[in-house]
Amino acid sequence: MLKIYGLYRSRATRNIWLCDELGVPFTLVPVIQAYRLPDPNAPDAPLHTKSPEFLKINPNGHIPSIDDDGLILHESLAINLYLANKHGGSLAPEDVSENGLMTTWTAWALTEVEPQSIQVLYHRVAKPEAERDAKVADAAIAALKAPFAVLDKALAGTGYLVGGRFTVVDINVAECVRYAMAAPELFEANPNLKAWLTKVQARPAFKAMMAKRDLEPA
Numbered sequence: 080m081l082k083i084y085g086l087y088r089s090r091a092t093r094n095i096w097l098c099d100e101l102g103v104p105f106t107l108v109p110v111i112q113a114y115r116l117p118d119p120n121a122p123d124a125p126l127h128t129k130s131p132e133f134l135k136i137n138p139n140g141h142i143p144s145i146d147d148d149g150l151i152l153h154e155s156l157a158i159n160l161y162l163a164n165k166h167g168g169s170l171a172p173e174d175v176s177e178n179g180l181m182t183t184w185t186a187w188a189l190t191e192v193e194p195q196s197i198q199v200l201y202h203r204v205a206k207p208e209a210e211r212d213a214k215v216a217d218a219a220i221a222a223l224k225a226p227f228a229v230l231d232k233a234l235a236g237t238g239y240l241v242g243g244r245f246t247v248v249d250i251n252v253a254e255c256v257r258y259a260m261a262a263p264e265l266f267e268a269n270p271n272l273k274a275w276l277t278k279v280q281a282r283p284a285f286k287a288m289m290a291k292r293d294l295e296p297a
């Protein structure tokens with residue numbers, strides 16, 4: 080069976096959401112981020128991103144990774160493109176043009192959105208209050224204005240990114256956009272984007288994933 084190394088409180092959410100949409104069963108192998116442990120070198124420390132056993136799986140020391148019958152892959156969004164291509168159906172590209180568009184939007188989300196949206200998450204929500212820097216959050220929000228306007232325009236037609244239907248790339252982009260949700264001003268300014276995110280996050284597979292994530296210790 081497919082193994083996903085990671086946690087619900089990590090970028091593995093992207094792969095878990097997709098697997099549920101595809102009906103692909105998987106085993107989640109818990110690997111925690113080393114920085115979340117008080118002492119990753121303690122003899123009783125759980126498997127973590129810098130554990131020698133896990134570094135044999137992913138020498139980059141990050142989660143998620145997958146093991147699909149011996150094929151080891153890293154990079155959450157690339158894993159999703161692979162799984163969609165492998166299992167086919169309406170979530171996958173139906174031809175080489177759609178494949179190109181899905182690769183483009185995925186690379187776009189990774190470069191134009193995620194580096195900024197994660198700073199919004201860290202500095203408005205995730206870090207302890209004393210470590211948050213409002214200036215970092217504000218700069219990230221300012222940097223997201225242009226790409227969010229691009230996304231809003233792209234969604235004006237069919238309400239989806241590729242092929243007029245829900246696909247893997249809606250998951251890939253929505254998961255990068257989700258990190259910016261603590262900046263509601265970005266969504267108020269982009270009604271198509273806001274409606275799309277609400278729609279994709281109303282899907283049962285997303286809700287099931289988030290419900291399990293909420294049960295995991297913060």
Ligand SMILES: N[C@@H](CCC(=O)N[C@@H](CS)C(=O)NCC(=O)O)C(=O)O
Nearest residue numbers: 089090112113128141142143154155
């Ligand atoms: N580009 C990678 C990023 C992976 C990444 O940075 N994962 C975080 C958790 S979401 C991590 O492993 N952090 C712990 C560490 O770097 O030790 C992906 O999308 O898979």
